[in-house]
Amino acid sequence: MGKKVRSNNIKAKASNEIFCESLRPFVKSRKKIWVENGLFFGYPKCCIIDFCERDFNMTIEQEQVHQNTGFVPCPKCSKKIISGQETLKSLIKNRFCKKPFSKHV
């Protein structure tokens, strides 16, 4: 692993710790693992929060874009995918999981 990659990972980790800390009062304990998994797979924070709050109900846009990958973007990101601003893959950032997206969530 190169020096630049390592320092980027540390930065990502630090911001994730701040995120988890700030999310704690809002997330019921059984959902904490969902947040940790979402961060591990590099999902956007808006999508992780949406996943925790919506209790498996999906909007029409969300149903259109998730492609059974396990990653369901939030309604806002789903609309970006439909309009062509983003792809399911381009939304994934700061991924800690070593396997590439789509082969393993």
Ligand SMILES: [Zn+2]
């Ligand atoms: Zn989102």
